[in-house]
Amino acid sequence: MSMDRREFMKIAALSAVFGVGGPLLMGKLGARNLEASEFGLTPGGKRAKRWAMVIDVSKIKGPADYARITRACRKAHNVPVIPDPKHEVMWIWTDDYEHVFEGTDNPYMEANVKDQTFLLMCNHCDHPACVRVCPTKATFKRPDGIVMQDYHRCIGCRFCMAACPYGSRSFNWVDPRPYIKDPNPTYPTRMIGVVEKCTFCVERLDQGLDPACVLASNGAMVSGDLMDPNGPVRKLLASNFTLRRKPDLGTSPNVYYVIAVIGGGKNA
């Protein structure tokens, strides 16, 4: 189609005024932020360059500990308890060594490590596969490293679930509300058809509080800034042998597990 420039300009101008271009143009002009209003950070919130979590496996003794921690999480975020395992929604849960650190076990390794139960949650990876695959950018990574899930945008395609190597994401197959016994009225629930997962308790961090699980762990879990060399996280990492899950995948997870080693004597 050959068309001289003037004609092109004419058409372009007309379609800009009337056509699809119009609303966009007007949108810029008409965006109605009240002039003086602004948004800001909550004063006294916890900030970090890169949030990370260290779980000292040895400090969590038995089922009661695990239950207390997971219950705290469920309570804080209105995570439903759905009996049907196919429909389960989990932000933090447990599994054994073989599954958690798949491929690193051997028949002769230390029994108290091998038989240990581990707490699992979203690893808030540095290179999250889930973020890459999300078609609507419903899942995204904050500058401080927390991988977030925006339920308003989630279309339930579940690509992220397929992408996540840690199984950290749950899909709401059913309306979760009937499965929340005693809901936390200050926190929303999710709706059927969206994916959800651990948020590192971002809303608590912003208010200056520790994550619910950390609070309930009696010191077994520590969250903090990985980039702060003097912070609690780095101190623990420096003085303990730690593992991360599936490091060879290149996702660079930010949840570290302190493993008791022989001579460490913690359980001896």
Place this chain on the structure above:
Amino acid sequence: MDLKSFLSEKRQAVLERWLDYVLSSYPSQTAEFLKNRKNQFANPVGNIISEGIGGVFDAVLADLEAGGQSDSGVADFLENIIKVRAIQDFSASEALGFVFSLKRAVRGEIDALGEDGEGFYKELGRLDGSVDKIALAAFDVYVRCREKIYELKADEVRKHTFRLLQQANLICETLPRKGGENDDNPEEKIG
């Protein structure tokens, strides 16, 4: 690079220019239709022209290659185009002018090279010779087409009167009954 290889390389570009020149002889709304509607059945004129000039162009290249001695079969392509133009509202010069506009198209492509194209100008004389040769052939085809049209007119009249003449015993019995049709046979070469 000689002119021949240059033109082979630029075949598509030259043909596009040429097609534009040819189509500029049609009303502008129609030129667009002829150019852009690709279905050969919905747009026979446009397709006959664009295919035809391709064929003629290749014949010119072959003639260049053979140093003006080529006797390749350009006739079919020429016929296809000229058959169409012979019945459209063109005078003989308008109908056949398209052949000469190949010269313009080629020069346009060379001019686009700027100084790099200087070398080709020397060879243009030979190209012009080939084009002229084809133009002369085109005149023959055009005249044949026009003659064919008058024959068709006459033929229709003859068909309408054949039975009457037959009835009036004005047709010699020895004449083959299908005489009219057999006479047509030599003309079939035109297609």
Place this chain on the structure above:
Amino acid sequence: MAKEPKPEELLKTINYTPPKTGWMDTPVEIKPGMFCWGAKAKSLNTVGFPNARDWNPTEEDWKLPDNWQEILIEGIRERLSKYRSFRLFMDICVRCGACADKCHFYIGTGDPKNMPVLRAELMRSVYRKYFTTPGKVLGKLAGARELDLQVLKEWWYYFFQCTECRRCSVFCPYGIDTAEVTMVGRELLNLLGLNIEWTMGPVAACYMKGNHLGLEPHTIVNNIEFMLDDIETITGIKVTPTFNRKGAEILFVTPSGDLFADPGTYTCMGYLMLFHELGLDYTWSTYASEGGNFGFFTSNEMAKRLNSKIYAEAKRLGVKWILGGECGHMWRVLNQYMDTWNGPADFLEVPKSPITGTVFDNAKSTKMTHIIEFTADLIKNGKLNLDKRRNDHLKVTFHDSCNTARGMGLFEEPRYVIKNTCNHFYEMPDGTTREQTFCCGSGSGLNAGEDMELRLKGGLPRANAAKYVHEKYGVNMLANICAIDRAALTTSMNYWVPAVGVTGVHELVANALVMKGEKKRETNLRGDPLQMPEEEPEVAAGAAAPAEKTAGGKANV
């Protein structure tokens, strides 16, 4: 070399933007080869048309009556109140352009006024000016214009450059049929005596003598007798048809073109041989000796006047039903108009094949059956002994005639007959057949000699498709079921694809038909030697042929 214009400058000479003058301001130019001569006073007077005079379209003065505008405006007003199609099609076109490139004349000529939408706008613009408020008030802004001499000449030029083939109406989202506008346009022009002689001559002839060619009764009989001689020469069988015979079961009506000009005559011989073989109780009529209806290209009233002869003759002769030959616009008229004009034909019976007993329910009211329906039924019931090998030298394609395609829907019957009479059948490409078929370019009374260029341009899309199957499959014969096609396509093919001949379907039938008691055929109906494959011994020939036929027949059922 510097004197040569730069490429960009050259490109500027090509102007793809529409011209500065819109179509309303582009006056008509009456070009040679694109129109037919004006109707003669003699022809118009024969049928009592107004404003009869001899005139020449190329002259400035068309010798119009002084109040010609008034006559036309009144004419439009009358037709607006008589035809919903006309009024509606004047009102609802949105100029979406879907029809624009569907017209064979536009494809062939490139003249924008041959786009169906614009052809109709020629009329609409005047309608708006005189019959709508916006047009009266806003004038050109509302697409309205005065009816002046230029407009009138434009009408005449372009309404006689439309073959009323209805291809545009297939693609129109509202089914706007430009043929309806053309028909009204021609009616209006007739009010001023502005017709074409190629149409008006046949109309006058048909009115007085019963057929377009003006064949008088004895000529018809003579013509057919010539064919009978040829048939006897070829088959050794003496066929004896009857004329104007009272008490026959069936009246047979076919376009008179089949009586007269090749290759239609071969089709006519086909009918004669088929009916003889069946022993059909039928008669020809010299009074109703025309199936076609050039009146239809003149005015609705004239068409009705010509058509009336068919029922009148059927009644006079006391036949039970009517059989119609292969023709295009004849069947548009018979299918969509005849019963309305001249019915009800309650003196006839619902057509019933005396050979197979099939009742043609689809002609329950008109009592008239298409011969292709009739023959297809015969073949289906195994009543014909057909030797397809006799058509083996033919590679056949089928051209759907506009009128039987888009005004009737006769698609499968002719194909069935062809496939049962020929071994080699190839379809032309999609988009050029059936309801999307291209016109021959000479329909609706435009197949004159003086508009040969117009016809060849209009015939190009069809010929182009035929050329494609010729080159791809070696097709050398274009079958059709229309007398105008047989005449017009012969010429068109001769120009565009000379290697392809033209035939009626019943010529193929007759060539394949093994008749009782016939002698060994040496030639086909055209007198060309029969190129049968290596013959079996002569004694066995008779037996072998039917066997072959049955096998073929089964395969095709």
Place this chain on the structure above:
Amino acid sequence: MYNGGKIFIGIIVFLGIVTFPLYYNLGRADTPPKPSLNTPVINQMKVKHCVEPKAFMRADHMQLLMQWRDSALRDGERVYISSTGERYDISLQNTCLHCHANKAKFCDRCHIYMAVHPYCWSCHFAPEKENKL
């Protein structure tokens, strides 16, 4: 042939469809909604005010809510400083509904009137009292 009957029916159907709102509303009370401000928190306010002026909130609250949602969720900025300089925690449940603790009599009235079905409530809790109502 006219097909007068069919055309007549067609015209009647057309008129019936086009005039639908005229007769559909017959006998229905035409009462614009009045959102209630009668909640303990609002009643305690000396100067009754929302986060932004009333006129703005009436027309644009949905847009504000969306900005809130994106700000809190995506940017982590959970404080809204209004055009009058007041600071609010960004939270539908904990800020908006703190005052407007009467969703049914506040939010729903207009939403029902306008046949708007915001999907806020499929995740966010309406105030507890109302849940039990």
Place this chain on the structure above:
Amino acid sequence: MKAFLPFLAVIFLVLLVIVGVKTASLYFLFGVVVPYAALLTFLAGVVYRTVKWGTTPVPFHIPTTCGQQKTLPWIKQSKIENPSGTGGVIVRMLLEVFMFRSLFRNLKTEMHEGPKITYGSDKWLWLAGLSFHWSFLFIVIRHLRFFTQGVPMPVQIVEGLDSFLQIGLPLVYITDVLFLAAVTYLFIRRVTIPQVKYISLAADYFPLFLLLAIGCSGVLMRYFLRVDIVSVKTFTMGLVSLRPKIVPGISTLFYIHLFLISTLFAYFPWSKLMHMGGVFLSPTRNLANNSRIKRHINPWNYPVKVHTYAEYEEDFREKMKMAGVPVEKE
């Protein structure tokens, strides 16, 4: 030029409202008088035009047949493209009205030189036409929520479907996007395809500009320069309950929207937009191809002068006798 004047006309209409409402405060005129007048013009005009068509007879039976006719029982009839009964006609009309069947015929695979297969530009006309008309229908139905107290369930369903994507707040309507895109396309093709540009009249551009302006003002009101829709509905309910009242605080944008729609309504019956009604009446589509089965009556069928057999025989008796053709009178 043909496009420019209609463009100016629409601009003028917009300015008229701005001046009328903002400067002269003619709220009652633009809010009440004009809409009522437009609606009355629309209803009366459409009925008038339709009745005018309806009272014009269909003298002949002229369906355009696009498939195999009803014939011998062993040949398969194309019952929709060439219907022989009412059922087929109804299906054909439904396809035509709701799916634009005839335009769809344009959609054909095209053969290029070489093995490449592409589609012609024509499917875009079908697609844009279909999107535009369906979007418009959805939009009109959606708008009923402004005109009904206790919004009917079907309207709410349509609204729900339309905002199904749940993008933004207020939720983006799919049809808003489709509508503007389709109308823009229809405009662009009118000015860029030379053939279509050549046949286009000012009367073809005006409705396009009007629709674009209506669409844009609506979109602006919903997504960008929001108006208080509760007030708007209070106002519109006043209109439909025939107790019109001016509700204060509604922005001028709304009056522009309302006025443009009123213009569209008033313009509708006197323009090509009447194809809405006309498409149902087209004799090439709404008739069955059964004219050989059942006689179609032409109400103005009149006797014509014919050349009778008697006259014919009078002319040719001797020649007929000579040729052995029987005659009535010896």
